[in-house]
Amino acid sequence: MTYKSTEPDQLYHEMLEKGELKEDPIQYQVVQKFQKLYQALKEKSDNGQRKLLSKLFSKKQENPHLKGLYIYGDVGRGKSMLMDLFYDLAPGKKRRVHFHAFMLEIHQEMHDWRYMSGDDRIKKFGTKEDDPIPPLAAQIAEHSPLLCFDEFQVTDVTDAMILGRLFQALFDRGVILVLTSNRIPDDLYKDGLNRGLFLPTIDMIKEKLEIIQLDGPTDxxxxxxxxxxxxxxxxxxxxxxxxxxxxxxxxxxxxxxxxxxxxxxxxxxxxxxxxxxxxxxxxxxxxxxxxxxxxxxxxxxxxxxxxxxxxxxxxxxxxxxxxxxxxxxxxxxxxxxxxxxxxxxxxxxxxxxxxxxxxxxxxxxxxxxxxxxxxxxxxxxxxxxx
Missing domain, CATH: 3.40.50 (Rossmann fold)
Incomplete structure (x- = not known):
């Protein structure tokens, strides 16, 4: 169907009117969170692209006024659907990716980094330092200041060790994260090897993202x-x-x-x-x-x-x-x-x-x-x- 709405709240109601969705107060609470984030991103975009980029990409610059979202709940409740509704309308540069696919890319980039010469690192990333995380985070921030992960979960010890430093580097560069997951943050990497080393990452997620439960009665x-x-x-x-x-x-x-x-x-x-x-x-x-x-x-x-x-x-x-x-x-x-x-x-x-x-x-x-x-x-x- 063709939609007229240009904002998440409007689009959600338009889809209700067309019979594509059913009334769901719990879903609508999440829509309102997406609407708030959309308006904040739109306001920044309207203030001018140069000003936006300088704020988002300045190294080690915090943005305490604009939190991302972490939406969790049982399967089939509409988490991915609502994130897509928001993502399609969100202004500016952005990316929506399945978390597994994203981590495969990160592993490949880190592998390639290890075998690059100093000149090749400078050519691709503008630096030849030994640590690949900062230049990778800078590259992600440049291309995807809004980054949406679907099906976020952590089951691999290597991923768990990478994520803390990578997420911190992304937050430092003002990247806005939106995550959907079937797990509450406190259950991420549950019973995983050396899980204690991952607990600071969970604390960071809870600090930097607004945690929202979407767990209505209907699958x-x-x-x-x-x-x-x-x-x-x-x-x-x-x-x-x-x-x-x-x-x-x-x-x-x-x-x-x-x-x-x-x-x-x-x-x-x-x-x-x-x-x-x-x-x-x-x-x-x-x-x-x-x-x-x-x-x-x-x-x-x-x-x-x-x-x-x-x-x-x-x-x-x-x-x-x-x-x-x-x-x-x-x-x-x-x-x-x-x-x-x-x-x-x-x-x-x-x-x-x-x-x-x-x-x-x-x-x-x-x-x-x-x-x-x-x-x-x-x-x-x-x-x-x-």
């Missing part, structure tokens, strides 16, 4: 999927129509309305992965584009982190004659399964008959098992990327 994502069949076979008009109806139910948009569900692009290791149809965390892809092309685990993980639901069309019967495609499909399903992505599809045969015989049939049985489990109520109730 909206699961509610939209009630009664929805997710695996359709055989291929044909009936299956295609069912998936089109599911896409509309999940997004409030028609799958063929390219003005509303136009293509999106994901950068993966310097390459661009094209997603032809996407809206509100739901992507539509084809087996041919995903599994016949030279894609791999990194591409599939990027999809799994960005979209909570993926619809795949045109899955053929598999066998030794298209073994490469079958291997990629196995990797694709593994990426989705391990990140609790909801998977809807139309295929030529049932999961048990997709790779019925021949060399590779035995190895494919794990994928059959996962395809079956991904249809269960228990799987559909899981939170994305937890």
């Amino acid at each position: 909206y994502r699961l509610e939209r999927m009630k009664g929805m069949a997710v695996y359709h076979h055989p291929l044909g008009e009936k299956a295609t129509k069912a998936l089109s109806e599911s896409f509309w139910k999940l997004t409030d948009h028609e799958v063929d309305d390219r003005s509303e569900v136009g293509p999106e692009e994901i950068e993966v290791q310097g390459r661009i992965l094209h997603v032809p149809v996407a809206s509100r965390g739901v992507a539509v892809v084809s087996f041919k584009k995903m599994c016949a092309a030279a894609l791999g685990a990194a591409d599939y993980l990027a999809l799994a982190w960005k979209y909570h639901t993926i619809i795949m069309v045109g899955i053929p019967k598999l066998g030794p004659e298209n073994r490469n495609e079958a291997k990629r499909f196995v990797t694709f399903i593994d990426a989705l399964y391990e990140n609790n992505v909801k998977f809807l599809c139309c295929a030529e045969a049932s999961p048990e008959e997709l790779y019925a015989e021949g060399h590779g049939h035995f190895e494919f049985q794990r994928t059959v098992s996962r395809l079956m489990e991904m249809q269960s109520k228990e799987y559909l109730a899981k939170g994305h990327a937890i």
